[in-house]
Amino acid sequence: MTSNMTSDVAQPLFRAPGTGPALDVLGVTHSYKAMASETGQQFSIWESIVPPGRGAPAHTHSREDEAFYVLSGEVLMDVEGAADPLRLGPGAFVFAPRHRRHGYRNAGTDTARLLVFAMPGAGLDRMFAAFAELAKQNGRMPPIQSVAPIAEQHGVVIHSSAD
Known part of the structure; x- marks a missing residue:
């Protein structure tokens, strides 16, 4: 039996510990284990390295779990x-x-490490890259009000603390 391979079919992927693309996303390092572009657009998985007090503001996705x-x-x-x-x-x-609205923050005194899965992941991969580029251009972490329009372009609403 032969299979019909197309260009969007994922290939096997291996990453050694400590390797893979990394992004600074609002003060949280995302160390990618697999990006959607490497999984046939099915999912992304990354390790979030979260310093004390940092995290992800309350937000709602319309496209990803x-x-x-x-x-x-x-x-x-x-x-x-x-x-x-x-x-x-x-x-x-x-x-x-x-x-479903969700968000998190590191409540401890030590760095937290989370394994995060996004299904599908392509929109979030692109959104996080845009956040990281904005921070690089500004030379500092961008304020939430400057990343909210970027998030909306990717189907994510960032909620203010009053929401």
Whole structure:
């Protein structure tokens, strides 16, 4: 039996520890294990290295689901539908489906590490690259109000603390 291969079919991928593309996304390092362009646009997976006090502001995706697995450290995560913020330590897992507001921050004193999955991932890969480029151009972390329009172009709404 032969298969019909097309250019968008993913090829096997291996990354050694400490290798792969990395982006600075609002003060959180994303170390990519697989980008959507490498998985036939099916998903992206990255390790988020989250300094104390940093994280992702409350936001809602219209195109992607996200899943978070805590490797080390501690994060507080708000997910629409949970009664209270979730305090997550190593081994904890959260699925945040599209159209559900969520956000997190490192609540501990040590750097937290999360494995984050986005399905599909192409829009987020491009959005995070645009955030990183804006920070590089400005020489500092961009304010939320300057990244919100970029996020909206990728189907993501960043909520203000008043939302």
